[in-house]
Amino acid sequence: MKARYQYRLYPTDQQRQLLAQLFGCVRVVWNDALAICKQSEKLPSNNDLQKLVITQAKKTIEREWLSEVSNIPLQQSVADLGVAYKNFFDSLKGKRKGKKVGRPKFKKKTNQQSARFRIGGFSIKGDEVYLAKIGNIKPIWSRILPSSPTSVTVIKDCANRYFLSFVVEVEPVNIDANNQSIGIDLGVKTFAVMSNREKAISPNYSKLDRKIRKLQKKLARQPKDSKRINKIGNKIAKLHNQIADTRKDFLHKLSTKIVSENQTIVLEDLNVSGLVKNRKLARAISLQGWRDFRTLCEGKSEKFNRDFHVISRWQPTSQICSECGYKWGKLDLKVRSVQCLNCATEHDRDENAAKNINKVGMGHCHDSKRTQRRSETASVASVNEASRITSPSGR
Incomplete structure (x- = not known):
């Protein structure tokens, strides 16, 4: 099975400039390909799109700077657009489970930026990672990679933090379970109540959430062309990341404990999209991360050879x-x-x-x-x- 290992990255000033150039090129190639797809009656193939937005675009004056970055992330951007369209059409036909997937959208400069390198565009040399036309970068190795990665994604979030995300193959872990089965009831005040009478209390996000709402009101009063918009927006992004990191840490520790101790994990299929329509509880429910917890339990059950069941919401x-x-x-x-x-x-x-x-x-x-x-x-x-x-x- 595949797993993702993510590490924090602190690039130098020169590497920041090169990464910003790479992110811009990847974003432009995506937007150009998406514009062609919207104007075409029939969806072009990936090869045709790559010829139009990469090969031929490099020969023009407007897009000649595309040749200054590696070609691999640009090709991967077009391939990702094809996957996005496939998911959209499969969702329309009912072939894809879950919530309906919308059409691919244009990428913005202010959103999270990313660029993916396949094998041939990167290599690991000791403690450093070489990226094509970027150079050697040194992430913070918080844990060892279990195997050789098949791809690496460079990510820059809205709070200007950089990460390296590796995709690797991992083997299932055989650990004897202490209990046969466990049922979990998810809630707001108490995040999880287990059938063995154990309770898990989620972290208190209210203090950070109040700061976010206060800054969002302040942001709404700023003129559109002012410099304070970026300054306040960066503060809001940092607070959002702080909440997300706290929640992710809590959910990972709880899901690992539950899956490692029990052979069968049973959850209830909650109608989260319907529950958040309650305006009094919508904000509290959205902060809990019920869906993320279910996804983590399902993935770790496969890793630890556990049985995972979801019962009907009715x-x-x-x-x-x-x-x-x-x-x-x-x-x-x-x-x-x-x-x-x-x-x-x-x-x-x-x-x-x-x-x-x-x-x-x-x-x-x-x-x-x-x-x-x-x-x-x-x-x-x-x-x-x-x-x-x-x-x-x-x-």
Whole structure:
């Protein structure tokens, strides 16, 4: 399986100029190729696009500076545009799973910049990495590469930070699991509640988020041609990166711990796009990174030879007693603790949902209809009084 290893890079002033020139050329080639695709009735092939926007463009006065950078990242930019169009058409035809993919867009100078080198355009010599027509650069080797990389991408984010991202082949890791399975219920106040009663509290992003909103209001009042726009925008980008790095560190550590200790990991398929339509919870939900956590668990399950399951979002995991299977119905979000009137077991709402997620994922959930019929016959609880709320505290 393939994995990505990313390292921080601190280029010299001369290397910054060369990288800025490379990023500009890659961006121009992408935009020129995209403009040709939009004007054409039939989508041109990659070879035809490369001849138009690279080979023939170098012979013109307007684009003769394309020959000053390596040809490999320019060709890769056209190839990436072809992949973007393929994903767009597959999404329209329903061949691609997940959310609908939009048309490729023009690249901007103010967004994140990147350039990818294939084999032949880079090489690793000791502690340094040679990039064609850039020279030797020395990243911060925080860990050793497990194998020879097949490609490397130079990245410059919106906060003017540089990274080298390598794609390598890794072998699965065989580690014995301590537990058979675990169900995970994701939330806002408590990020994850596990079926073994463990809880994971996410970092508090509210302080940084308030600073971002304050700077965004200040940014909106600046004139478009002022120098303060770039200065304030750079501050906002640094705060966004600080939140993203904190969240990424938390999600990586939590997912590694869960996958390494359990043989089967079960999550619930959450409708995040629908949940963020709630204007009161949208910002808090967006900061959690539920989808990133699911992606990390899925990838690491493949690496550690674990079983990963995602149950349907329509499973009533918070409406069923995890002990006896009695279905008490929907509960308001502020209700955090309930007591089942069938077996008299008191449940924490999130722990009960996590246990039910684990049972559904393992394929042996209670027959709630049969249990409900038996309970109604025994006159334990009526249909309108399925459970007793014991702690209606806010979320």
